[in-house]
Amino acid sequence: MRHFNFFENGGPFPSACISCGSNVKLFDLGRELQNGGMAQLCIKCVFELAAFVGYAEKKPLLDQINSLQADIVSRETELAKVPSKVEDLINGIRANVTDFIFAVSYSDDNNQREDVPQPEPATDADNQQRETTPRNNKTSGKPARK
Numbered sequence: 001m002r003h004f005n006f007f008e009n010g011g012p013f014p015s016a017c018i019s020c021g022s023n024v025k026l027f028d029l030g031r032e033l034q035n036g037g038m039a040q041l042c043i044k045c046v047f048e049l050a051a052f053v054g055y056a057e058k059k060p061l062l063d064q065i066n067s068l069q070a071d072i073v074s075r076e077t078e079l080a081k082v083p084s085k086v087e088d089l090i091n092g093i094r095a096n097v098t099d100f101i102f103a104v105s106y107s108d109d110n111n112q113r114e115d116v117p118q119p120e121p122a123t124d125a126d127n128q129q130r131e132t133t134p135r136n137n138k139t140s141g142k143p144a145r146k
Contacts, residue, residue: 004028007040017042 005011005028014037016023022042029039041049050056 019045
């Protein structure tokens with residue numbers, strides 16, 4: 001059995017995947033390239049190659065795909081409900097602000113009614129006193145013209 005060398009960050013020249021050019025998590029294939037460097041594949045390309053040749057089992061992948069599609073459907077239904085939830089939230093805020101304004105204005109109105117004395121109705125004696133009080137009709141200090 002062949003053993004491959006694994007390099008976490010880079011490796012021997014050219015220190016890059018021969019498929020995608022990545023330079024992290026490389027497997028040395030143990031073959032020398034014509035330009036003198038070593039043939040290396042990154043872990044991503046190794047997984048793609050394994051899936052391509054059938055080493056990835058289809059059943060677990062299909063189960064995972066179906067699970068993710070069901071999750072997408074449930075999240076899309078939740079997202080469809082968001083505008084109505086936002087509208088309900090806005091309406092609730094409006095109702096609470098309106099109730100608060102009415103409560104404050106009602107309490108202010110009640111406080112004013114209690115603090116301000118109501119005027120008493122005029123009596124006949126008050127009317128007579130107003131009529132007998134002479135008015136002060138002084139002229140401005142200029143002599144009158146003749």
